[in-house]
Amino acid sequence: MKPRVAVMGATGAVGSEFLKILEQREFPMRSLKLLASIRSAGKKLKFAGGELTVEELTEKSFDDVDLVLASAGGSISKQFAPAAVKAGAVVVDNTSAFRMDPQVPLVVPEVNPGDIKKHKGIIANPNCSTIIMNVPVWPLHKANPIRRIVVSTYQAVSGAGAWGLWELDEQMKAYAAGKAIEVKKFPHQIVNNLFSHNSEIGDDGYNLEERKMVLETQKIFHAPKMLITATCVRVPVMRAHSEAINIEFSKPIGEGEVREILAAADGVKIVDDRAANRFPMPIDASGQDDVLVGRIRQDISRPDGRGIDMFVAGDQLRKGAALNAVQIAEML
Amino acid sequence: MKPRVAVMGATGAVGSEFLKILEQREFPMRSLKLLASIRSAGKKLKFAGGELTVEELTEKSFDDVDLVLASAGGSISKQFAPAAVKAGAVVVDNTSAFRMDPQVPLVVPEVNPGDIKKHKGIIANPNCSTIIMNVPVWPLHKANPIRRIVVSTYQAVSGAGAWGLWELDEQMKAYAAGKAIEVKKFPHQIVNNLFSHNSEIGDDGYNLEERKMVLETQKIFHAPKMLITATCVRVPVMRAHSEAINIEFSKPIGEGEVREILAAADGVKIVDDRAANRFPMPIDASGQDDVLVGRIRQDISRPDGRGIDMFVAGDQLRKGAALNAVQIAEML
Numbered sequence: 001m002k003p004r005v006a007v008m009g010a011t012g013a014v015g016s017e018f019l020k021i022l023e024q025r026e027f028p029m030r031s032l033k034l035l036a037s038i039r040s041a042g043k044k045l046k047f048a049g050g051e052l053t054v055e056e057l058t059e060k061s062f063d064d065v066d067l068v069l070a071s072a073g074g075s076i077s078k079q080f081a082p083a084a085v086k087a088g089a090v091v092v093d094n095t096s097a098f099r100m101d102p103q104v105p106l107v108v109p110e111v112n113p114g115d116i117k118k119h120k121g122i123i124a125n126p127n128c129s130t131i132i133m134n135v136p137v138w139p140l141h142k143a144n145p146i147r148r149i150v151v152s153t154y155q156a157v158s159g160a161g162a163w164g165l166w167e168l169d170e171q172m173k174a175y176a177a178g179k180a181i182e183v184k185k186f187p188h189q190i191v192n193n194l195f196s197h198n199s200e201i202g203d204d205g206y207n208l209e210e211r212k213m214v215l216e217t218q219k220i221f222h223a224p225k226m227l228i229t230a231t232c233v234r235v236p237v238m239r240a241h242s243e244a245i246n247i248e249f250s251k252p253i254g255e256g257e258v259r260e261i262l263a264a265a266d267g268v269k270i271v272d273d274r275a276a277n278r279f280p281m282p283i284d285a286s287g288q289d290d291v292l293v294g295r296i297r298q299d300i301s302r303p304d305g306r307g308i309d310m311f312v313a314g315d316q317l318r319k320g321a322a323l324n325a326v327q328i329a330e331m332l
Numbered sequence: 333m334k335p336r337v338a339v340m341g342a343t344g345a346v347g348s349e350f351l352k353i354l355e356q357r358e359f360p361m362r363s364l365k366l367l368a369s370i371r372s373a374g375k376k377l378k379f380a381g382g383e384l385t386v387e388e389l390t391e392k393s394f395d396d397v398d399l400v401l402a403s404a405g406g407s408i409s410k411q412f413a414p415a416a417v418k419a420g421a422v423v424v425d426n427t428s429a430f431r432m433d434p435q436v437p438l439v440v441p442e443v444n445p446g447d448i449k450k451h452k453g454i455i456a457n458p459n460c461s462t463i464i465m466n467v468p469v470w471p472l473h474k475a476n477p478i479r480r481i482v483v484s485t486y487q488a489v490s491g492a493g494a495w496g497l498w499e500l501d502e503q504m505k506a507y508a509a510g511k512a513i514e515v516k517k518f519p520h521q522i523v524n525n526l527f528s529h530n531s532e533i534g535d536d537g538y539n540l541e542e543r544k545m546v547l548e549t550q551k552i553f554h555a556p557k558m559l560i561t562a563t564c565v566r567v568p569v570m571r572a573h574s575e576a577i578n579i580e581f582s583k584p585i586g587e588g589e590v591r592e593i594l595a596a597a598d599g600v601k602i603v604d605d606r607a608a609n610r611f612p613m614p615i616d617a618s619g620q621d622d623v624l625v626g627r628i629r630q631d632i633s634r635p636d637g638r639g640i641d642m643f644v645a646g647d648q649l650r651k652g653a654a655l656n657a658v659q660i661a662e663m664l
Contacts, residue, residue, distance in 0.1 A: 148633050152484035152576035154526055154565065172523075176508030187609050191504075192570050194486055196611040196627055196643060205587065205606065205629025205641075214632070227633035229641055231576040233486065236568050238524050244484035244563040246578075255537065274537065277519050279528040295528055297537025300546070301480050301559035309537075309561055311528060 002028045005329075006065040006089070008080065009072025010034035010054055011043060013162040014094055017322035018069050023048050027326060035061050036072070062087035067332070069325055070094060085121030090332060092123050092325045099124040099216060106219050109327040110267045111138040116331050123328055126220060127212040128320030129153050129232065132241050134220055135291045135319065136312055139265040140247065140258060141221060147306075148227040148248040151213065155197065155232060156282060157190060158239035158316050168236055190236050197232035207232060240282035241320060242313040244295075252305035255298045262293055267319065272296055280313035288315055289323055334360045337661075338397040338421070340412065341404025342366035342386055343375060345494040346426055349654035350401050355380050359658060367393050368404070394419035399664070401657055402426060417453030422664060424455050424657045431456040431548060438551050441659040442599045443470040448663050455660055458552060459544040460652030461485050461564065464573050466552055467623045467651065468644055471597040472579065472590060473553060479638075480559040480580040483545065487529065487564060488614060489522060490571035490648050497570055504568075522568050529564035539564060572614035573652060574645040576627075584637035587630050594625055599651065604628055612645035620647055621655055 005022070009015045015036070022032070034045060034054045041056040055061065057076070062068065062084040070077050070084075071094035081091045081098070098104040105115035106124045111134050116123060126134070133151060140146065157164035163185050171191035174181045181189050188195045199208035206214075210230040218224050235242075262268050271280050272294035280292035291314035299307025314320055337354070341347045347368070354364070366377060366386045373388040387393065389408070394400065394416040402409050402416075403426035413423045413430070430436040437447035438456045440463050448455060458466070465483060472478065489496035495517050503523035506513045513521050520527045531540035538546075542562040550556050594600050603612050604626035612624035623646035631639025646652055 150482045150578045150633065152563075154486065154567065172504055173508040176505040188613060189615055192500075192568070193613055193615045194567060194569060194574060195613050196609065198609055201606040201609065204632060205627065206632065227635075229578060229631045229633035229639070231484075231578075231627065231641060231643060233574070233576065233643075235486065235526060236524070237526060242526060242565070244565065244576075246482045246561060246563075274533040277528065277530055277533065281520060281525055281527050283521055283525045295537065295563065299561045300536060300538065301482065301561035303559075307561070309563060311563060311565075 002030045003066035004031040004064055005029045005067045005069065006033040006035055006061065008035045008057060008068055008070040008076065010045060011036045011040040012071060013158055013165060013317055014071040014321045017317040018071065018326070019045060019047050021318065021322050021326045025326060027330070031064070033061070033065060059083040062089050065089045067329055068092070069329065071321065081122055090119065090121060090123070092125060092328050094125040094321050094325050096127065096212065098122050099126065100219065106216060107328050108134045108220055108324060109331060110135050111220050112222070113331055116328060125321065125325040125328065126216045127209070128159055128316045129155060129209060129241055129243065130213050130216040131320050131324050132291055132312060132314035133213065133243055133245060134217060135267045135314070136262060136265065136293045136310070137245065137247065138221065139261050143261050144249040144251050144253050146226060146247055147250055150229050150246040152231045152244045153233055154235045154237070154242040156237040156239045156241055156316050157234065159241065160186070165238055168238060190234065192236065194233055194235045197234055237282045239316055240285040240313050241316045242280065242282060242311065245310050245312060246299060247308045248302065249306045249308070253308060255296055255308070258296055258308050267291060268293055270294065280311055282313055285313035285315050287318070289319060291319055334362045335398035336363040336396055337361045337399045337401065338365040338367055338393065340367045340389060340400055340402040340408065342377060343368045343372040344403060345490055345497060345649055346403040346653040349649040350403065350658065351377060351379050353650065353654050353658045357658060359662070365393070365397060391415040394421050397421045399661055400424070401661065403653065413454055422451065422453060422455070424457060424660050426457040426653050426657050428459065428544065430454050431458065432551065438548060439660050440466045440552055440656060441663060442467050443552050444554070445663055448660060457653065457657040457660065458548045459541070460491055460648045461487060461541060461573055461575065462545050462548040462552070463652050463656050464623055464644060464646035464648070465545065465575055465577060466549060467599045467646070468594060468597065468625045468642070469577065469579065470553065471593050475593050476581040476583050476585050478558060478579055479582055482578040483560070483562045484576045485562065485564045486567045486569070486574040488569040488571045488573055488648050489566065491573065492518070500568055500570060522566065524568065526565055526567045529566055569614045571647060571649055572617040572645050573648045574612065574614060574643065577642050577644060578631060579640045580634065581638045581640070585640060587628055587640070590628050590640050599623060600625055602626065612643055614645055617645035617647050619650070621651060623651060
């Protein structure tokens with residue numbers, strides 16, 4: 001029987017993307033309920049040629065719901081996901097609330113679909129930077145276990161939510177008009193600038209975004225000892241994250257072998273035209289389901305042949321969030 | 333005796349910066365001659381409260397010149413530097429023309445000032461990304477020899493020259509006006525996007541900019557076997573390059589030791605406020621002489637304690653080009 005679906009946080013950046021993807025993929029469902037804070041209740045959103053009215057999210061929202069796609073922030077998920085589960089629904093949660101909970105599967109469908117069936121009502125969707133790295137890295141790890149990853153990110157403002165898109169837009173317009181650039185929610189100017197990811201920094205100097213990339217990848221890959229270091233940076237790009245990934249494998253691996261593996265991998269598209277200087281770019285990744293991979297080359301700093309460098313770009317709102325969650329729901 | 337100075341390529345992005353820096357530092361000189369292509373001849377440029385007229389660059393431009401600061405492109409340097417040397421001048425060349433010539437010293441004053449005296453008429457100024465990495469990395473290498481570096485860059489459009497600044501500016505204005513974004517000299521849209529550095533790509537998959545970071549660093553550090561891999565990326569930032577640098581040392585090294593070394597290093601300013609989430613940013617590095625260094629942390633992917641991660645930002649036009657060249661000239 002087709003499920004009755006609710007989208008929690010329907011008016012946010014990922015929420016809007018949920019609606020687009022459910023529509024595009026003709027996700028089989030009996031009903032669709034849009035939930036958001038009381039501020040957005042009553043707002044009408046377009047869906048599949050019609051219109052749906054946003055309802056206020058309460059603990060009673062889930063009585064007629066089988067599947068919840070949640071992306072309203074970690075604290076909202078912590079508050080409402082248990083009520084949804086109690087009401088008999090399964091929650092695919094896009095927030096960080098339950099990701100590291102050992103009871104909750106953390107799933108990238110191309111990597112660990114088998115973990116879905118272990119769920120106890122909640123399945124967590126990984127952080128966007130993690131998903132975008134995991135999709136191309138997993139098939140390589142399967143072929144030749146990875147020892148260590150050094151990753152640097154170039155993250156779009158969409159990762160901060162709808163307000164991030166708005167703030168970069170406003171700042172670009174102020175720049176063009178020669179007006180003073182107002183910094184509102186980001187900690188620093190983002191137009192014509194970049195800054196270390198504005199998440200909390202731990203005692204070891206890593207910020208939360210970097211920690212997510214490390215710990216979530218170890219959990220998703222079932223590789224708790226995989227060595228990973230990450231530097232996460234916000235750049236003035238609207239949507240689609242990019243990442244420079246340096247990988248050390250257990251055994252020597254050739255550039256050609258990497259290409260073959262990636263060409264056959266799910267969710268990956270190779271964009272690696274050296275003659276035309278065309279490689280993964282955010283504007284090409286935006287709106288795409290696949291993670292673009294290019295700049296594939298043997299790492300010259302590893303004469304033992306165990307190193308590969310590559311550069312990836314993936315749509316942060318789609319594969320990095322909403323699409324991955326809907327794919328999980330489809331597998332359910 | 334104070335030298336008679338000529339600036340080759342006076343109307344370019346680095347050329348303009350040469351004039352600013354000569355003025356700010358009250359560089360001792362008897363005369364200053366501005367040279368450029370015939371297209372710019374006759375143009376008047378401000379200097380030290382007065383005005384100077386740009387002259388056409390010819391092989392006869394150097395009869396009354398002792399010091400040439402060159403930044404008019406590699407082919408122009410190849411053509412005219414020998415004439416300048418023949419006329420008795422010393423050329424500090426900011427182009428890539430002679431950098432890897434074993435007869436030509438390649439100098440970052442904070443790193444290898446001793447190499448200056450080996451010159452035979454030409455001293456090469458390294459590539460901007462190289463200088464910005466070398467200034468903070470060298471004092472660490474002196475304390476604990478570096479085995480391997482993995483660097484990812486976030487390079488400003490100023491690195492492409494004055495037209496790069498113009499093109500990003502035009503594209504930001506088109507974006508703000510809701511007009512179509514015109515791609516003129518860059519290979520791809522740069523506003524709201526980023527792309528792999530648009531330099532020629534070798535058979536090994538590394539582009540020229542990356543090769544420069546590797547080979548120039550090895551030459552400047554007198555460390556031909558130092559292992560380095562680089563991924564160079566152009567981002568929509570006006571000036572100042574940023575770099576995420578992962579370093580593997582020979583021996584274990586602590587974060588505190590790195591801080592102490594960098595605090596005492598020339599040309600480096602530590603910007604590393606974890607509580608305030610303030611780290612090196614292009615807008616803070618722009619117009620500054622120092623390379624900003626932050627995000628200093630023990631690399632968690634190296635349990636042997638031999639890894640350090642850091643993030644740097646430096647003004648590409650100043651320390652990355654004109655300032656470094658003027659510092660070399662001062663040492664001469």
